[in-house]
Amino acid sequence: MKRSVKQVANDQSIETLKGIGEKTAKLFEKVGIRTVDDLLHYYPKGYDTYGKPQAIGELSEGETGTVAGFLKTGATGVHINGLSIVQVTISDMTGKLRLVWYHMPYLKNTLRADSHFIFRGRVTRKKNGLTMEQPQMFQPEAYEGLLSSLRPVYAQTKGLGNKTITSAVEQALAIRTLERDYLPASLRIANELAEYNFAIEHIHFPADKEDLTFARKRLVYDEFFFFLLAVRRLKDKRQDVQSLFSVKKQDECRRLLNELPYKLTDAQMRTLEEVLKDLRSGSVMNRLIQGDVGSGKTIIAVLALLAVCENGYQGALMVPTEVLARQHFESVTELFEKHGVDKNVVLITGSMTAKEKRIAYGKIASHEADMIIGTHALIQEKVVYDNLALVITDEQHRFGVAQREMFGNKGQMPHVLVMSATPIPRTLAIILYGDLDISVIDELPANRLPIKNCVVDKSYRPRAYRFIENEVKNGRQAYVICPMVEESEMIEAENVLDYTKILREHLPGIRVEYLHGKMKGKEKNQIMEKFAAGEIQVLVSTTVIEVGVNVPNATVMMIENAERFGLAQLHQLRGRVGRGDRQSYCIMVNASGNKEKNRRLDVLNKSNDGFYIASEDLKLRGPGDIFGIRQSGDLEFRLADIYTDAVTLKKVSEDVNRLLDRDEDLEEEENQELKKRLDRFMEEKYEKLNL
Ligand code: ADP
Ligand code: MG
DSSP states (O other), X not given: OOOOSOOOOTTSBGGGSTTOOHHHHHHHHHTTOOBHHHHHTOOOXXXXXXXXXXXXXXXXXXXXXXXXXXXXXXXXXXXXXXXEEEEEEEEETTEEEEEEEESOTTHHHHSOTTOEEEEEEEEEEETTEEEEEEEEEEOHHHHHHHTTOEEEEOOOBTTBOHHHHHHHHHHHHHHOOOOOOOSXXXXXXXXXXXXXXXXXXXXXXXXXXXXXXXXXXXXXXHHHHHHHHHHHHHHHHHTTOBOSOOOOOOHHHHHHHHHSSSOOOHHHHHHHHHHHHHHHSSBOOEEEEEEOTTSOOHHHHHHHHHHHHHTTOEEEEEOSOHHHHHHHHHHHHHHXXXXXXXXXXXXXOTTSOHHHHXXXXXXXXXXXXXXXXXXXXXXXXXXXXXXXXXXXXXTGGGSOHHHXXXXXXXXXXXXXXXXXXXXXXXXXXXXXXXXXXXXXXXXXXXXXXXXXXXXXXXXXXXXXXXXXXXXXXXXXXXXXXXXXXXXOSSOOOOBHHHHHHHHHHHSTTSOEEEEOTTSOHHHHHHHHHHHHTTSOOEEEEOGGGSSSOOOTTEEEEEETTGGGSOHHHHHHHHTTSSOSSSOOEEEEEOTTOOTHHHHHHHHHHHOOOHHHHHHHHHHHHOTTOOSSOOSOGGGTOSSOOTTTTHHHHHHHHHHHHHHHHSTTGGGSGGGHHHHHHHHHHHHHHHHHXXX
């Protein structure tokens, strides 16, 4: 990349870049980019590769394909309702392909008889056969030169396309201030890592796959490195700290345990005892509970919170979504009422009105509230606790390490319990959660029937609708998941709004409603409450319900465009059903028409076990597969994937330990840059929390 003379500090606004005015800057802000530095770290989510031309018979519908075409006749142009269409058909021994361009009448002059081109575009099946719409075209010699190159594809937003982002990144790279590499040279050499500035440039514009792998390896290393340094800092800070909160009385907790309508599984019981023992011990608890979806983590949390409350302390439960917060709040309130537990539960979420919040804050400060349930609104500065003794984060993998610590700082070192359904093998969990003790719930409640699964194509939809209708007639409920909220020009996938309309037509007399993340908090709550109460029978939703939602009466999970989701995510979604003693079903619709994608989905079809799924997924992708769908995006890494990068993770863990164990570790001259960087890293994490 050519470097211009003019350099800018990397914390400058992106408005210093050519072609980015206030308006475009606003769009960039939507995807979290304000500074040149943000832009440099806005890594591509994939790369366009220019593959070898394929035979027409090898093209897959719904995907970008490349063919070499010889035009026997020239293209024809027509006008239909003011729309200009240019088209031409090419063929080879394996089939025929129609090429179509809209609004480009001048192409007719280029697409002459007896000419040769390479065409590249999305393949669809139309009434008149296999079609490529708006294909790019290349001279064969020019295409040859592109063959091994990779072009970045960025996550986009409405009005902000790939071209704009790419050109902004290109400029940012040209004018950035190069950074001193903070990784000690010894580590870089030992691990054969690229230099930092090089890696940043080549993650955006790799010369070829090898180059990309090299750049990525460095940045993955960095991500793990800082994460694990932070984990180590927490661990060292916490080791065997005396707790101010000794939870000796546990009678009421045990009374409620005995009155529950079900018996805890052995695994739940073991976990509960471990938690209660920690709470009695006099040291500060730092524990992770790992348990697959539906293994019954919530009740452990509630019992632990109750134990804390009966000793005169406050306890808090933090969850990643508002929907989940409300659900936990309602079910705990109901449980306590039913069993005469005299403890005050208070809800705090971001969408509450200022007045509602003020009242809640008041109750927390005066200790009128014993138990506090909410989203990260719980850790806002304005929330002052009286004596917070236990903090539990549910589906913790959604929160960062620093958040965990932040929450810890709210009181006088409260006990910390973290609950996660991410199926991380024990060896990796020990590394990633190095600062925590681990309990595993490796057993589902006995009343569960295994979920019945199927993977189908679009033609199965009418049958699926009849099936849902039947379940509803029997008093059950269903979820239908679509990847998109509304129709998009760029992505062909089902969307919640249109799908709801269609489904209402197919299911007359049945109440079908929708839910998605762009709705107001209040609306979302209402819909969720009505679904939980059985007033809504079919809920069409995006993945906002992915985590934690518990409506045991729901027995059908139908997932549209299942091929677009990662296996772990599908497993979470499926976990919304099969939560009671009724037979439940999961219908995965592969709408791509691409049979190859069924191989991945078959893993879910065959198994309901999160660990098995994670390990099979890894086999299908292979270590270091960087083009697959990332599974652990919620573990706050941008590039790294704990499964495919497991080997690197282990290596980094060793490096970090060695670095920190070696006497005055970070104080050494060689590590000064690193130390600065680490401080900044911790600081930035806090900043993001707006604290
Ligand atoms: P998760 O581990 O996914 O958070 P939940 O705690 O939401 O799971 O539990 C799922 C459902 O199972 C809830 O309806 C809960 O009441 C129920 N449940 C929990 N433990 C048991 C058990 N031992 N026997 C029967 N049902 C249980
Ligand atoms: Mg849960």
